[in-house]
Amino acid sequence: MTPVHQRLSNETFFHMVEKMLTVLFVFASNGSGWILQKILWVDLKFAKFSPIRGSSFIELPLCLRNQRYLLNIRNHDDFECFNYCYTAWYHELHGPNLADPSRDIRTQLTNPATYRKPEATKPRGEFSMPMGFHDIHQFEIMNDVQVNVFQFSKGDLLPMYLSNNRNIEPTIDLLLLFNEDVHHYVLINNLIKLVCTVKEKQFTNSLRLCRNCFAFSHSEEQHQVHDDACRNHAPATIKMPSDDKNSFRFKNFKARWFAPFTIYFDFESFLMPVSSCPANPDASSTEVIEQHIPSGFALTLIENGFSTPKEFVIDSSKNCMTNFIKKLHEMAREVYYSKRRFPIYLGQQVPNRNSVVDCWICEEPFGPEDTKVLDHCHHRGDFLGFAHEKCNWIRRTINFTPVIGRNIANYDLHHVCLALREIEPSTTINIIPSTDEKYI
Template sequence: MAKFQKGESKQLDASFKTENKRVLRVDNTVLVVEDSYAKLLKEKSEFQAKGSGWTFSEIVCLELRINKYTPLRGSTYIELPSKIRNTKSVVNVKNNDMYCFTYAVWAKNIDKNPQRVSKYDTRSFHNGYQWDCIEYLVDLKDIIKFEQANNITINVFGLDEKKNNVYPIRIVDHEMEDHCDLLYLTNDETSHYCRIKNFERLVHLQITKNNNGIYICKRCFVYYHDEEKLESHKPNCYNNIPAKIALPTEEDKILKFNKIGHTFRVPYAIYADFESILLNIEGWDPNPADSYSNKFQKHEAYSFCYVMVTSEGFEKPVLYRSPNAAKIFISKMKGEAEKIAVRYRNIVPMNPFTTAQEESFRMEVNCHICSKPLGDDRVMDHCHLTGKFRGLRT
């Protein structure tokens, strides 16, 4: 916070406000403070040079805000939720180091008890893949480096807040022969990669209770009973980013009509109809090398009729039968719109209450629009075009 003193001869003609937002690393704090201080001194000089009449007096305080950046990266063992564990479709290696990504990718080579770290010979890892292309802990954004260096494709899925349902995080466009699906787990302290050995079994009950075999799109989780239908679905779906299925909560699981304004009749409606004549098209020469439609006739409007319906009933129909019917129709619509606009601007006061309306005003307990109980603050609702009393509302 900076403090300024007012000069004697000039008035303040502009406000001085500086905002500096940064995402910083903690170990660069000293450099950031020095940089910010230098920036303040520069802004001080620029401000005084503008001739506002204000001079810099003192710095009252200096506030430094640091936000911790925690990227998505795999670390050490996290136990699977019981619902996921019961599907027996995920290999969750019980590692105590930061190489869960390596175990998850290599798990395909372990036939028996792949969840045990003792089953893995770390020396054999280097016979199959290059691991020096990535840094541990492995960020999601760095997986593409591993894919490119090892000619492999990797999908990553996550669990929702309740740890019950799977959703896609990172999905490749085309799966190579060497491919693996990973499940990314998180808690308040760490994160963890697991290998999905049977994707269909993992998400089957999440999608349908039908026990028949299904083919599932890993990007949007739509399913088919025919593999060919799934393959025909992929070209269109894979143009989009992976989608997380968001189901309704307990609070909003029931759909309710909330467009209360749509329950009123429209004060003005115009119904129109055209008649046209078919004219032959001459001199049209399409290119046979391109696809085209054979154009030989066109419609030309030669008459129209419209009628306006108001809250008072039908107005006299307007009929026109001559050339330039479309142009004349647009001109007529503009005129009708201008007349309606004048009626909307001139609000008609509410008509005096009848005896029946006075009785209704005293006895009514529900809003005439939404049918909910009226509060203490009742509003008399009337039509601004006719002045008729419509009812009480909140």
């Protein structure tokens, strides 16, 4: 087929292209032609952004207020609580002591003026105060420390910021308090004691604590093994369920019913040598040296509640696989009709309906409006108990017969598939492989 532009003259073709480009240029210059006449209304919404950062003073919760391992510096007139905590930690670790021994030491340590003294060691670097989480990493690098921040909320302790510089030994642990738009840092002098207090655990000097999940270890070796595995995960804390949600009840009552009949089988095979040509050494190939030939089977039918088999068959003939499939069909038909021998309860004496308090299936008590339904076994006719109408409807006799074979997950299944395909070519076989290799 000849293109359109080759069937037209060059002059006509270029004229069409120029006209289309002109129309496009005019439209782009003038726009859509719509004109704004007036604005009916403007709806603007504002939301105040309040990043999590320490600011002014907040009192500790009552349960932690008198704990000596927490230092809450009372900075009412500035936002330097983070820097004060660093200075207090530094002098606690390296000295000298900033408090005057002749006066009340605790009062001096909670006074921000103590950390404004000329001899007080200030942190390196200039950071916007109050300190935000996004600045802590740079603070750690400049001051060669590890900073971790925790939050106390609803009676529990939660990790909020954990340092990535875990190889640095000096560690500052801070507790972040919050009240509406105000946040405040508190120095934690002993994190293990704080966690023991919150978690109601007995404190001992041998305890080691994982800051990532608050798990305790009783030796340095255990702690190191746990820490190496735990640090690869996000910070978390173990929260136990409340008393009204700390148990589970079994609800899949239809799965409680036993199988009325079960069929078991096993195969035996010969390993017959196979003659073949030598494989090509220059190419990848598989050489077959033996073949499994079924030599016999054992098949048994077990009825629930009986110690002796209902039927037992052994066959070691040449056509054992054909006989196996046929016998399996016979047993399946027998089981199918046997499970429906007693669709209606005909027999034995039952307890007084009014004396029965609980449903035998769900084990829940009968309500005043519940109907007590007599439940019985359809394949033996035995009385089972009184049940809720819904429970009786859910608990049904199993409508299939389990067939269990020894070594069926390996090669014996191959014999069954080949026999089924030969005897009943239209049979569909569905297999759930454990691995691709076994399936292939």
